[in-house]
Every structure is written in structure tokens, then in C-alpha cells.
Amino acid sequence: MENHVAEVRAFNRFYTGVIGVLHQSVLDAPYSLTEVRVLFELDRQDRMEAGELRRLLGLDAGYLSRMLGRFETDGLVVRExxxxxxxxxVIALTExxxxxxxxxxxxxxxxxxxLLDGVTEEDRRRLIASMGTIQEVLGESRGARPYVIRPPRPGDLGWVVYRHGLLYSQEYGWGMEFEALVAGIVADYVDGHDPLREAGWIVEVxxxxxxxxxxxxxxxxxxxxxxxxxxxxxxxMGIGGRLVEECLRFAGAAGYRRIVLWTRDVLLGARRIYRTAGFELIEKKEGEGFTEEVWARDL
Incomplete structure (x- = not known):
């Protein structure tokens, strides 16, 4: 925990510096950051009650009243x-x-x-996704986010091997042998691939x-x-179930009569998804620290 606290504080110090640079445009203007935030909220709506604005931004009533008085003198708002x-x-912005x-x-x-001009497109995507993660984890709402399911593109198959190797090592202690197994499956998929009878899907969030x-x-x-x-x-978010549905739909359309899968008994979340999708356990084989399983269903 203490290491995590130190990392968060170090990030806060770094980001405070970044925010200072971004706020320089406001500091060069005749209005404070808080005043600009009030203008922002008023710009979003045609009219707002002073009490609503005060509660939204957590401002002192007297401070807000003086601020609005200044805006009115400058011709920026009207109050009625x-x-x-x-x-x-009620306050509204003038033209x-x-x-x-x-x-x-x-x-x-x-x-x-x-700020973003010198950042590559890939790093921009990483940056925006990381910002979204911070908002999701620390925000008040953790509602479902939209996602996209698409075919694999160049670079995706390497990601599939990498994420399988890393995640299952972190979560279950499986070593490089498992990563090599996944790499072999990916290689077999590419070798002699028949797009009419084989397909893959990548989810993006x-x-x-x-x-x-x-x-x-x-x-x-x-x-x-x-x-x-x-x-x-x-x-x-329901992504696992949705991916399995896509796989079943494709397999049926491709003319297969049956579909099977291999898993391990410790993958409880995946097993729930398979059972919900109509798969049944048909075979077991004891492994080292887990049980290998084969599940199947008719199409």
C-alpha cells in the first residue's frame, strides 16, 4: 500500500506541473481558473440558477455573487x-x-x-485510455462503457500472445510454456487460414x-x-459473453454442426460464460495444479 501511495503522490506532482502549463492561457487572461469554470458552465446551458451553479462548483455564496457582479459589469452576463x-x-451569458x-x-x-503535437498516434491512444481508466476507477460512476468488436489487424496477433502470457502468469502463475502454447495456436491460425471457415475478433474499449x-x-x-x-x-461488461456469441454465430453460418473448446477448471469466469452459452463439460484430464477440460455444444 505505501508503495502505491508514493506512486500516486509522485504522479500528482508530475501532473500538477502539466496542469500549470495548460492553465497558462487562463493565467494570461483577466479571469481566474474558477471564473473561467463558471463561464464554462454557463456556456453549456442557456440559463442557470445561482444556487444551482453554486452547488455544482462548491462555491461560497458571497464569492459567487461578487464574481457574477464583476461579469455583469464587464457585460458578460445578465442576472434576473x-x-x-x-x-x-437566474444567470445567462450575453453574446x-x-x-x-x-x-x-x-x-x-x-x-x-x-502538448500532443510531439506525441505519436499510438501514445496518444494510450494516454487517452489511461485517463479514462483513472476516471473509471476513481470516479463516482462505473457504468458500462461502449466497445467495438472488429476483425484482427496487423499487430493484433502479437498482442494476443503477449496478453495471454502476461495475464495468466500474473493471475495463475503459468509460465512461458503457456505463452508458447498460445503462440503455436496463433501460428496455426495464420498458416493456411481459410476466411470462410475461420475467424477472429478483437474488442476495443x-x-x-x-x-x-x-x-x-x-x-x-x-x-x-x-x-x-x-x-x-x-x-x-458482458464482453466475454458477447465474444462467445459472435464465435457461435460464425461457426453456425460457416456450416459447422458442433463446436468444442479447451479450458482449465481454475478459469471460473470463463466456465460461467461457456455454461451460459450452452456448452457442456464432456471431458476432464488432471494437470499440474489444475484440471484440463473439454466443453462442447451442438450448433
Whole structure:
């Protein structure tokens, strides 16, 4: 825990410096960061009650009132009493207010463009995905995120081998022999690949690879589901079940009459997905620290 605390604090110090650079455009303007945030919220809506704005930003009532008074003097906002309750004050940006905020916003966006200008496209994707992870883990809501299922592209098969080797080593202690096994499966998939009877799928969440599955030919009548994987950060979103559904749909359309898969008894999440999808356990073989299993179902 203490090591993690130190890492978070080190990141905070680094990111504070980055934020200082990004906020320089605001510091060069006649408005504080808080004042710009108020303009931002007012720009998002046509009208807002002062109480709503205060609660949203956690501002002191007197401080907000003085700020709005300054905005009004500068011609950025208009204030009036609510038609439904005279005790409430309604604020709206003027055209000059919207123009002022638009200029500040564009200046800030230009600074972010400059920050990202020297970053490769791949690293930009990693950066945005990492930001999303921070928001997901530390945010109040952890709702399901949208995801994309697509065919494999160059570079994906190497990722499949790498993530299988690393994740299963971390979670179950399986060594390089397992990674080599997966590499062999991938090599067999590429060698003599028949796109009419074999296919693979990669899942992306927030632009990052988050899972995979493959349907390969076992014999003329039987397909085999292989290399189902879902990243830990996206488990619980239904991705595993959706990948299995895609594999079953393809296998049926390709003319197979049956589909089988190989797994291990310690992979409890995967076994639940297979059982839900209609697979049945048909064979067991004791291994070292686990039981190898074969599951199957008709199509």
C-alpha cells in the first residue's frame, strides 16, 4: 500500500506541473481558473440558477455573487429574478460573454494541441485510455462503457500472445510454456487460414484492445473456440459473453454442426460464460495444479 501511495503522490506532482502549463492561457487572461469554470458552465446551458451553479462548483455564496457582479459589469452576463420564485436569481451569458469564453476555450485547446503535437498516434491512444481508466476507477460512476468488436489487424496477433502470457502468469502463475502454447495456436491460425471457415475478433474499449476470441477449424463438422480473453479492467461488461456469441454465430453460418473448446477448471469466469452459452463439460484430464477440460455444444 505505501508503495502505491508514493506512486500516486509522485504522479500528482508530475501532473500538477502539466496542469500549470495548460492553465497558462487562463493565467494570461483577466479571469481566474474558477471564473473561467463558471463561464464554462454557463456556456453549456442557456440559463442557470445561482444556487444551482453554486452547488455544482462548491462555491461560497458571497464569492459567487461578487464574481457574477464583476461579469455583469464587464457585460458578460445578465442576472434576473426567476419567474417562478422571486427569491431565486437566474444567470445567462450575453453574446459578449459567449464570445469571451469561446476565445479562452480555443486558447486552452490550442495549448493541448501543442502538448500532443510531439506525441505519436499510438501514445496518444494510450494516454487517452489511461485517463479514462483513472476516471473509471476513481470516479463516482462505473457504468458500462461502449466497445467495438472488429476483425484482427496487423499487430493484433502479437498482442494476443503477449496478453495471454502476461495475464495468466500474473493471475495463475503459468509460465512461458503457456505463452508458447498460445503462440503455436496463433501460428496455426495464420498458416493456411481459410476466411470462410475461420475467424477472429478483437474488442476495443476507449480505443484500446480489451479482449479477443477465435473460431478455428477442428474438422469438417466441428469448430473450436480458442483464446478467449478479456482484460481485467473491462471484465463485468458482458464482453466475454458477447465474444462467445459472435464465435457461435460464425461457426453456425460457416456450416459447422458442433463446436468444442479447451479450458482449465481454475478459469471460473470463463466456465460461467461457456455454461451460459450452452456448452457442456464432456471431458476432464488432471494437470499440474489444475484440471484440463473439454466443453462442447451442438450448433
Amino acid at each position: 429574478r426567476s419567474a417562478s420564485d422571486a427569491r431565486r436569481q 459578449a460573454g459567449r464570445a469571451t469564453f469561446a476565445a479562452l476555450d480555443e486558447h486552452a485547446a490550442e495549448q493541448v494541441r501543442g 476507449d480505443g484500446e484492445r480489451a479482449g479477443c476470441v477465435f473460431c478455428v477449424r477442428k474438422d469438417d463438422e466441428t469448430a473450436q473456440l480458442r483464446m478467449l480473453l478479456v482484460e481485467p479492467s473491462t471484465r463485468g
